[in-house]
Every structure is written in C-alpha cells, then in structure tokens.
Amino acid sequence: MATAPLSPAPIDYRHLVQDGRLHGSLYTDPAIFAQEMDTIFHRGWSFVAHDSEIPNQGDFVVRRVGSQSLVALRGKDGEVRVFYNRCPHRGATLCQTASGNRPRITCPYHAWTFALDGRLIGLPDEGAYPADFSKADAGLTPVARMDSYGGFIFVNLIPNKLTLREHLGHATELIDALLGLSPTGRIQLSAGWMKHKMRSNWKMIVENQVDGYHAPMVHGSLIAANRTFATVRDRKPTSPTRVRDFGMGHSDIDHASDYRAANDKLFRWTGGIDPARLPQYVGAMNDAYGPEDARRRLIEGPPHSMLFPNLSLAEMNIMVIEPISADTAVQYTCPVFLEGAEDLNARTLRRCEGAMGPAGMLIADDAEIGELTQMGVTNLEPEWIILSRGMGKEEVLPNGVKLAGLMDETSQRGFWSHYRDVMAGSQENVR
C-alpha cells in the first residue's frame, strides 16, 4: 500500500508530464500514487456502478473508488444511493460480499440496522445512549455527489467544481453510441465481472486500452492462431482507423472509421457474423431506428474508448480499472448485453470469455506486457518514456477533438495532458 511521503515536498507534475515524454517515476512513486487517489479519484468524478447491476430493491454492489470502499444500493423507492461501506457506530465494514440483496443492512458487530435509504432504524438497547443521541444523526453516510449518464453511475467524494456532464464532455457521445446499439437504448451488465489482477500501475492499463500501436506485436500469437481475429480489422499503419483525443482525458480508437471504409459490411465488430444469423436483433434494430439508421449503427458498432479515469467502453465489454498500489491494479471486465438482442448477447458472452480476463487470448498478454513495463520503469535510467508518436500531426476539429492515425500516441497524450492539469492544478491550489 502507498504511504504518505515523509516530507510532503510538492511534486512538480508539469515537469514530470511533458508533451511527448513522461517521467518513469509516475508509475512507481508511492507518493504520487497516494496523491492520485486523493486528487483524481476522491476529488474527481469516477465510475462506480451501472444501474442494471442492481435492478431490484435491496440489490447492492461493493466497489472501491480510490482508497474508499463504497456500497451502491437500490432502495425501496427504486432510487440508487451510494454509501461509504462503514458502520457509523464503531466503523465495521457493513457489506462483505461483492454483491448481494438485503432487505436492510445490519452491522455484524453490534447489529445496528439501517434501511435501504440509509436511515438507522434499530440498535440494541438504544435507551442506554445519552438523551441527545438521535438515530437521525447516525445513518449511513452517503457520498457527497453522485450522478449518472445512460445508467453509468459516477461519484465525486470530495466535491469539485465540475458537473458530471462537464466532466464527461464529448464522452457522452461514446456512451450514446454504445446504448444506441440496443433497440431499446438500454444495456445490461448482468453477467458478472471478471477480476484480473495485474502487476502494473493503473495508468499503464489506461494507456493500453486505447493503444492502437501494440496489437500486431503483443497479440501476434492470436493473429497467427485465429483467422477471425486476424482479418476482422485493418491493423496496418495505413489503416483508416483514427484515434481520437476528446479532451478531459477521454479518448478512443474509432474503429468505425475502418468499418465505414467497407460500408457494405455489417457486424465487423462482432467478428463478422452474417446478419442472417441474428434475425431477432436485426429486426428489432430496424423497427427501432428505421432500416437506414439501423444499418449505420450495425456498421459502426460500439466505441473502443477510455473515459477518465477508470471506465473503459471496450467494444462489447465494459472494463473498469481499480488502482491498488503504485505497482498493482485490478481490471474488471463485464460483457455488454443489449436489451432486446438475446441472440447477439449469447455470442457476446462467449466472445468476452475468448478474449478477456486472466485466461483470455488477448488480455492475458496485455497483463504480461504491463508487468514487464512496470518492472522496466523501476530502473532509474533512462529517466523518460517516449510518447511522441504522431505528435504535431493531429487534425483538430472545430469542437477541439483531435484525430490521428491508428498507431499514433495521441490518445495517451490526451490522457496525460488532462492528468497534468488535474494533478498540477491541485498542487498549485495547495501552495
């Protein structure tokens, strides 16, 4: 675990994060990790859970945001609330399983009992407390701010100046694109989360989520072993695929730009399933959006993106990055089920297992490279990491979004530029 530095000398993030190069200590220094938890995860907006994970009253999930354990819980009124996973009495952990359903929350220590909306509704021998003790003051503690977009619930533990919409910025378009693949506009994250322990810094996972450069090398073994994976998209440097920097640290690999280049073909994003094999889904999409718009959606497919700081809409998977320490993180992966697309969902589930998680034919190799990189950057020299591929050649759209080639490191520079603003800004405010 990270510990606070002995002398809290300010860390100069404007020096450590430069345009096109990064200081290696950003991945290894426990003091930087501790500041990131506080500045990025506690003072910023972070993804915590999706509405569809807790559909019924009493459903809960336990999630970690920064260093904090939180419980997202659906009340009897149907509202989702997020509380700290801590009994207000003597501090015991309330929910010990990753998910579950309870009619009320009872602390295992002294059986203080809370309603699903957080109110303290009972405790043994209440009369022994002083006259000024009030149950109304001893309920569960909700997080300071929560808000949601498209069912994705975000929290901000120490309030900042941004609304969730301001934090998301252009990234709402990515969420819209994913939801727009469902005939009802809704997704379900009901298949459970793979939990993959990675011995690398959380930011390496962020960078890799939107790295268009590594696939032919890191995933060469799968390209050699699996024809579908080898041919489903153009991975050459000349690929029409763009990477995009949306600002606010959000970025993506826009595979749709490749798929559109061959616009007679639907479903390349599923590995090229014949539309005739998905009659229910295709029919429901045509009914919902009309044949022309449905066709566009089924060509373009889902986003392949990273939303600052911890949520990745990774095509038909949602991935969440949970930092543990400077050199350890857990990556969560859940396949995306589209409401009204049962025939596709069965395939999505099997594709997720083939590619993702600790045994996945893709991600196990990403985890391995992350570990090698973490070991590598522990060496003191060379001090700097080079991140300048394609720098200065980006196309800047009128709305500020930057476009670059598939293999350019524009997406990572987008993350780091926002990281620097957030981390340096916080330091400068303290001074």
Added chain:
Amino acid sequence: MTVTLLEPAPASGIDTKAVEQFLFHEARLQDEHRYDQWEALWTGEDALYWVPMREGADPTREVSYIYDNRPRLASRIRQLNTGVRHSQAPQSRLRRLISNIEVSETDEGVAVESNFSLIESRRGLMTIWAGRTTHLLERVEDGFRIKRKIVNLVNCEEAIGNLAFLV
C-alpha cells in the same frame, strides 16, 4: 453446487486405478506444457472446458474465465504453440498434485471429481492454485477421452492473475 455429477456412493465395476492413472497422465502433460498431447486427450466434438467464476454459475447468463468448445480449445492450443503467447513465454514452471478422487458411472460416461493443488513458479513468484475438478470421461479402446472438464478454483470469486497455462 449444480456441476456435481457424482452419486452419493461410487458405482462398482469401474477400474478406478485406470481413471486415476489417466488423471495423473493429464496432469503431467499440463505441467510440462505438452499442448498437442493434452489436446489429443479430448473427444473430437461436443467438448467443454469450463472454468467458472462462481460455483453453481449459469454459463448461459454469467461470464466464465474459460468456456471453450472444441474449436475454441483448438485456438487456445494453436496460440500457445506459436511460442509467442507472451503470458506463457517464458512458460510457468508447474507441478500439481491430484487427490480425493471420486468416481461414478453416469448415463453420459464416467464422472470423476478430484481436488488439485498446483504450484506455479514464474519470474521469481510462487503462486498456489487449488480447486476441485469434474471430469466427464468417455471410454475408448485405449483408455479414456475427456468430454467435459470443469475446474472450480477455490479463489474463483477473487481477483486472479494470469491463467494462461492449462489448468
């Protein structure tokens, strides 16, 4: 747990020693990364290699670590055989112990349950894996073939590291 195939008492008439030897042989092929020989232990079709994330999971609705049919299993082996599957290059050093073997006859074939503990040594780290395995075996002329193999890891609900070797 729903994946159990065993009856309460072992059926008679099965050569349990031969079953045991088959499991030990399979374990050694896995430990020594003899991928093709391990793949050859499987039936030609209708195979299932399943590592769930939760005991009693419904694999049609819940995601598993591994849920390989025969073509997917073949892909997995082809990938390992490239020698550049980074998560197994270098390969883990492995040795596993198989124990608590229980055998019964079912309509589908010979059902076997066993416990394993597996030590993985890789890059300076020793990792302990453990679990209970259910095999469904088909009798063939020269012994058995694996029709179904389900591996319930004791830590399947926790965050786990790379599981790119054959478990």
